Amino acid sequence: MEKIKMTTPLVEMDGDEMTRILWKEIKDELICPYVDLKTEYYDLGLVHREETGDQVTVDAANANKKYGVAVKCATITPNAQRVEEYHLSRMWKSPNGTIRAILDGTVFRAPIMVRGISPVVRTWKQPITIARHAFGDVYRATEYRVPGPGKAELLFTGADGTTFRETVNDFDGPGVLQGQFNKDSSISSFARACFQYAVDTRQDLWFSTKDTISKQYDHTFKDLFQEIYDAEYREKFEALGIEYFYTLIDDAVARVIRSKGGFIWACKNYDGDVMSDMVSTAFGSLAMMTSVLVSPDGNYEYEAAHGTVTRHYYKYLKGEETSTNPVATLFAWTGALRKRGELDGIDGLVRFAGALERATIDTIESGVMTGDLCSLWEGENPARKVTSLQFLREIRARLDKALA
């Protein structure tokens, strides 16, 4: 078979530890034999971030903006212990945080479903994608531990000097106080990313807040979503036969549990943090989850939702074969290749991404899987636990059959 040609490079962001090992094995076994891979390579491994003063992360994010599509390996976010372990000159920031700040994105996470591993919620037949706003609210709040009696006020001073002042509470004793904010510009780009993702994946979009209680704050989210939907997306949704649906968060939670799945659930920052953990756990595991950052001007960054799997890496360094699940990292590659194929009109690349995903799911459904999935397995054949590399080779055998 002739290798599939690419026209535009993918931005390749390499990473750390066990996922860095899987990264190379995935490329060697499942991508490079089939695709004449064109990438612009950025090494976001902690060693190279240190060598470049973290400039490599900024350069990689800018390359993502230039070319549109990136694939990222999991990376270490340094803490005090890592500063020692890697002899770092500084406690570098989270690469994901740096990339998000440059791309201004929304994170979409969806479970990868296989027969034989069923969701805890038995009505769920299709994946539920969580779209999490990743800016502001409680994550950027100002907090104060009120020591004793006193008056708390909300004060805004406009650039033109006009002021707004209202009493929050007259404290008769100690308590707590918090000031949150968000910006119309960020909420609007969140809304556009969600609507665009619904169009791209042809799924309904649900959005929920607590607007009945929060009549200014949450209501602004609701209003901006509705305005943008009416002005920019209603026609596109109607043409595709998909729906935009707003409801109160309490109602959304009840409906999600009773649903069949197969839609996107857009959540404010805190709701998305909590609900994505609930949804991913109920579907199976973080290693069976796709994750993509979508920016409002149409840039995509595909990654795995889990970390660098440090515990397995230390075993690997001792020469042990590990059974680390490569599926989320592999699907980051197929997601990126498919998107590149769609943008550049290369059908062969789109088909290849689909065939590789299918071969991966077939492998697990046949009972061959990594250790983490064995305990979840309830298929007919007993599960056969294999190492990561054996698993990739099992996928390759099925892929070759499918492509022949």
Ligand code: NAP
């Ligand atoms: P983690 O790497 O996700 O691993 C936590 C545990 O989850 C593992 O020890 C393993 O459990 C299980 N696990 C996760 N992914 C797995 C996979 N693919 N296959 C099999 N088991 C898997 O989280 P962490 O240990 O908290 O973090 C390690 C490093 O990753 C940290 O330095 C952190 O900064 C970084 N991190 C990066 C990202 C990112 O780049 N997106 C996200 C989160 C964390 P068992 O050990 O029980 O087998």
Ligand code: MG
């Ligand atoms: Mg969380």
